[in-house]
Every structure is written in structure tokens, then in C-alpha cells.
Amino acid sequence: MKARYKYRIYPSQIQIKKLNQLFGCCRYVWNQSLAYCNQLYISGEKKPSYTDLTKQFITQTKKELAWLKEVASTPLQQSLKDLDQAYKNFFNSCTGKRKGIKVKPPKFKSRKSRQTARFVGANYKVGQDKLYLPKVGKIKIVWSRPLASQPTSVTIIKDSANRYFASFVVETLPEPLPNTENSIGIDLGISTFATLSNGQKIFAPKPLKKSLKKLAKFQRKFARTEVGSKRHEKARLKVAKLHAKIKDIRAYFLHKLSTNLVTNYDCIVLEDLNVSGMVRNHKSALAISDLGWRQFRTLTEAKCEKYGREFRVINRWEPTSQKCSNCGFRGGKKELNVREWTCLSCGAHHDRDINAAVNILEVVQPKTKVKTAKETVAENPVQLSLFALSRRRAFGDTKQDEEKTSDWS
Numbered sequence: 386m387k388a389r390y391k392y393r394i395y396p397s398q399i400q401i402k403k404l405n406q407l408f409g410c411c412r413y414v415w416n417q418s419l420a421y422c423n424q425l426y427i428s429g430e431k432k433p434s435y436t437d438l439t440k441q442f443i444t445q446t447k448k449e450l451a452w453l454k455e456v457a458s459t460p461l462q463q464s465l466k467d468l469d470q471a472y473k474n475f476f477n478s479c480t481g482k483r484k485g486i487k488v489k490p491p492k493f494k495s496r497k498s499r500q501t502a503r504f505v506g507a508n509y510k511v512g513q514d515k516l517y518l519p520k521v522g523k524i525k526i527v528w529s530r531p532l533a534s535q536p537t538s539v540t541i542i543k544d545s546a547n548r549y550f551a552s553f554v555v556e557t558l559p560e561p562l563p564n565t566e567n568s569i570g571i572d573l574g575i576s577t578f579a580t581l582s583n584g585q586k587i588f589a590p591k592p593l594k595k596s597l598k599k600l601a602k603f604q605r606k607f608a609r610t611e612v613g614s615k616r617h618e619k620a621r622l623k624v625a626k627l628h629a630k631i632k633d634i635r636a637y638f639l640h641k642l643s644t645n646l647v648t649n650y651d652c653i654v655l656e657d658l659n660v661s662g663m664v665r666n667h668k669s670a671l672a673i674s675d676l677g678w679r680q681f682r683t684l685t686e687a688k689c690e691k692y693g694r695e696f697r698v699i700n701r702w703e704p705t706s707q708k709c710s711n712c713g714f715r716g717g718k719k720e721l722n723v724r725e726w727t728c729l730s731c732g733a734h735h736d737r738d739i740n741a742a743v744n745i746l747e748v749v750q751p752k753t754k755v756k757t758a759k760e761t762v763a764e765n766p767v768q769l770s771l772f773a774l775s776r777r778r779a780f781g782d783t784k785q786d787e788e789k790t791s792d793w794s
């Protein structure tokens with residue numbers, strides 16, 4: 386099982402310069418190769434292989450451009466490997482070999498977006514508080530948690546808020562947790578992030594909504610600055626930092642929730658949501674994309690694999706919100722604003738989301754008798770407190786939180 390471990394790194398000014406040079410070279414090799422592939426495509430020719438591209442855009446170009454020799458060569462090769470993989474994913478998605486959301490063809494990389502460079506093999510060295518990269522040097526690294534085993538690769542990332550990270554891929558063994566004999570169905574929603582089949586309701590922090598005003602202000606300021614000026618870059622950084630903060634708060638919440646679920650339940654059942662379709666069509670697109678359903682699913686699935694739990698996804702066409710979870714009577718489709726209803730057959734009074742969550746679990750485990758503790762729960766919904774987190778953030782102490790938000794998947 387592969388896992389990703391991400392740590393913050395703090396390169397010096399000189400190292401930042403060298404890293405930027407490396408990112409630039411990776412980008413150059415990628416963009417040149419992509420342009421070449423596009424050209425061949427237009428004239429109806431086949432896509433060149435990875436080896437062909439390496440010969441032409443690394444070996445040959447190095448003879449012509451001296452600056453390409455100033456950076457380590459593994460990341461350049463990895464960049465072309467990524468391009469090859471991007472094409473494979475695109476082709477497989479077109480032919481239907483690859484399931485899921487349609488993959489778009491590879492795009493040109495911009496200087497302005499997130500930058501990455503990957504080192505593999507014995508190319509880099511991991512030290513006590515330093516990470517050695519060829520032709521860059523020893524960069525300060527903060528080991529917020531121990532690496533599980535010898536990493537197979539490390540990706541150096543510079544995000545749009547100008548933070549640097551090292552993301553290691555390591556092979557990990559599953560660590561099965563003791564059985565709890567409990568299973569849970571989860572209904573994901575807009576007003577309540579997750580409703581569990583035991584009646585628990587979990588509300589997501591809505592960082593985007595809260596920070597929207599601030600974000601709009603920063604963006605207005607940004608728009609007024611002149612492109613290429615120092616003030617422009619400063620204003621851009623402010624917007625990017627706020628975005629990064631929002632992302633961190635969401636990730637922290639999702640990590641906490643998914644860990645909690647995986648610890649307490651042997652089997653976790655979710656409904657397959659057409660998230661991309663909903664984001665496109667729904668009025669509250671902003672609210673939905675902010676909630677991070679997809680990220681929640683990815684995290685939960687990865688943690689289930691790691692801790693030996695069962696992860697199930699049921700078909701989205703199951704009538705989970707129409708059926709009475711008490712007697713099975715199908716009361717027909719209900720408008721989204723109907724939050725509570727009474728079954729016409731057995732008279733049971735239902736909270737819409739809890740009823741759906743119970744039905745989601747029942748699809749997988751038909752015999753389970755689940756009590757809906759609606760009365761007690763509705764009065765006293767459980768909310769994961771994020772107040773402590775946001776307060777710490779307000780005082781600028783983000784180090785602690787970054788440890789917790791590091792990637793698992």
C-alpha cells in the first residue's frame with residue numbers, strides 16, 4: 386500500500402533561487418514536449434514514446450542550452466514520465482478503459498501556478514533535520530511525524546502561497562484495527578455535512594463563506610495593481626495565502642472526521658454522489674464545492690484500506706431519501722426543502738437526512754436493526770469544534786495544524 390507523507394521545508398534564499406531554476410527547467414521540458422506532441426497530433430502522426438522525448442528534449446537540448454545542465458536531471462525525466470502518464474490517462478479515459486470522471490488532455494504548465502519537481506531513487510538523502518537534493522543542497526525540513534519506511538520518491542512542491550513542501554511516497558503495511566462490530570451509513574448533505582445512521586449530525590466549518598468578504602477585498606486590491614509590479618505580487622500572495630488557509634481548515638476537519646469514523650466502525654457506507662454534476666448544475670455550487678465531499682471520500686477510503694476497514698459505496702439511484710427506514714414504504718420523491726416527514730404507512734416521523742443515512746446502511750446490511758435516536762439528536766446535534774483551531778490560526782500559529790493536515794492518501 387502506498388501512502389504520501391508531506392512535510393514543510395524551509396529553503397534558504399539561495400536554495401529558493403535554485404529550486405525556482407529547477408521548476409523552470411521541468412516546466413520547459415514538459416511544455417516543449419507537449420507542444421511537439423500537439424504538433425504531431427495535428428499532422429496525424431503518432432505520439433512519440435517516453436524514450437524518444439527524453440532523447441530529444443533532455444539529452445539533445447542539454448547540448449544546446451547550458452542552463453538545463455545546471456539542474457539535477459532526474460526531475461526532468463520524471464517530468465516527461467508524468468507527461469507520458471497524463472497522455473495514457475487521457476487516452477484510456479477516451480476509450481473507456483479508465484472509469485470515472487473524463488480526463489482532459491495534458492495542459493501547458495504556467496510559471497504562476499503550483500510548481501513541482503520529483504526526485505527518485507538514491508538521488509536525494511534524508512537527514513536528521515535536513516533533506517539533501519542534488520544541485521540544491523541541504524534544505525531544512527520539519528519532521529512533523531516519522532516516515533513510515535524508506536521513501537521511493539520525494540516531490541518538492543511550491544504552492545501558490547509561496548510555501549515549500551516535501552511529499553514522500555512510502556510503502557506502508559496495513560495496520561488493522563480491532564473489530565468494533567459497528568457499521569455506519571453516511572448521508573452527505575449541504576446544510577449538514579454528514580448525517581450518520583446512528584443519528585449523529587456533523588457540521589462542516591464553512592471557511593469560504595466566512596472568508597468570502599475578506600477574499601473579495603483582497604481580490605479587488607489585486608485587480609487594481611499593475612501587472613508585473615511589486616504591489617501586484619504582494620496582493621496576489623495575500624489572496625493565495627487566504628486560499629491556502631481555507632484549504633487547511635477544510636482538510637483538518639475532513640481528516641479529523643474520517644479518522645474518527647474509521648476508528649469507530651468496521652464498515653463505512655457512503656452514497657455515490659455525482660459531485661461534479663451537482664457543482665455544475667446546482668444553485669449552491671459554491672457551498673457544495675466548499676464542503677469537500679470528494680476529498681472526504683478519498684480520505685475515508687484510504688484510511689479504511691490502511692486500517693483494514695470495509696468501505697462501501699452504494700449506487701446513487703437507490704431511493705434512500707424516498708423510503709421509510711422503519712417499514713420500507715416508498716413515499717415518493719420529496720423536495721429538497723422537506724427536512725422532516727411522517728410515513729403514511731407506519732406513522733413514523735423522520736428526519737430526512739437520518740432516514741437517508743439509515744437506508745444507505747441498509748442497502749449493504751439489510752438485517753441490521755438501527756435505532757434512530759432522532760429526538761435526542763435533533764435537540765443536541767454534535768458539532769466538531771473547530772473554534773480552537775481558528776483561534777490558533779488567528780494568532781498566526783499554524784505549525785501545529787500543518788502536522789495534522791499532512792496528506793495520507
Ligand SMILES: [Zn+2]
Nearest residue numbers: 709712728731
Ligand atoms: Zn413507515
